[in-house]
Amino acid sequence: MNPIAVIDFETTGLSPAQGDRATEIAVVVLEGTQVVGRFQSLMNAGVRISPFIEAYTGISNEMIRAAPPAAEVMDEAARFVGDMPLVAHNASFDQRFWAAELARLGRPSRPGPSMACTLLLSRRLYPEAGSFRLGSLAEYHAIAPAGRAHRAMADAEVAAGLLSRIRCDIRERYQVDEAPHELLLKLQRSPRKALPKAIQGYFESLRAQ
Template sequence: MSSAIAVIDFETTGMTPTQGARATEVAIVLLEQGRVVDRFQSLMQTGAWVSPFITDLTGITNEMLRTAPPAAEVMCDAARFVGSAPMVAHNAAFDSKFWQAELELAGEPATQPFACTVLLSRRIYQQAPSHSLGNLARYLQLPSTGRAHRALADAEMAAALLARMQQDLCARHALPWPEHALLMQLQRCTKAKVNGWLLEQAGQSLLASQAGF
């Protein structure tokens, strides 16, 4: 039985929480065996100012956030939603920092490991002209999920990308369904060694199945 994976996306006031940026919106899509089983989304009020540039990019305004629930409340709800599920994000270095920073401010631990669909796509789709989320979606002809730079639309798109990558790993490399632990290993593999590593994983899986494990 496959375990769930939580695919997350944040919209924020800036690039990094270490420079004072705060989250304005969070969305999480829960996947099991590549199928969406649940969703979580909320704007969040931190008191941080949203610049005109960010409003133009995301459509999120200061007025919208004034009536949003407090960030700590949203993050506690998000943490309960995720539970112990491992996490995935497109450019996880960005989203994982906000996950950790906002949960710390809410007094909650952030122990979930993060896999990154940018790193994974660079290894699985090495021929793709770009590894941005929108360009990968067009390259793979994934269905549109809504306006880019809104958390739920981007989380849905990243989840669709992850499911497609898992399906392609199965179909191309005779692997069983790739769980989060394998994805974490794959994203650390150098691009030059990916095919050999995947062949090794398929061989180990075949031996395990023949041995009855």
């Protein structure tokens, strides 16, 4: 299967529109269920981290002062990802920071909702899970933690494990050979009861091409 990049940001807050900046990024590259690449770095955006965020992520102002500049890290991350499809847990959050940090470099982000979301997909596939936080879904699927929660690489590793489980379950439940990125994007926008029809329509459209 084509490689796919699972990303996670740690940040100073919830919204780049409110002046919040990224403090750490991690990328885990999957080919099928196999991890074939990793990228991780703290980054210094020149924005102070509040005591609440420091306690939440474990990332301190002292750590950030010693980190490379955000522009340098994001340029390297963008080159590492290249044109690979992107996935994140609660992807709307990560997509905002990905776009905002790249915009500061003068790099265009990808148009539209091009980042697949393991949270939205989990809502459709596992309604019985109850909680759709990454940690809760990891417990539900018995995915082992990869380090401290709310650090970028640990969360990206768990999200990659969740993505692998999602793609496997789609193949098994719906009797299809693959669950490519474009199908994931289609399913996360579909009502849960419409998933079989959405999958059928996706593969019919491929055969018609």
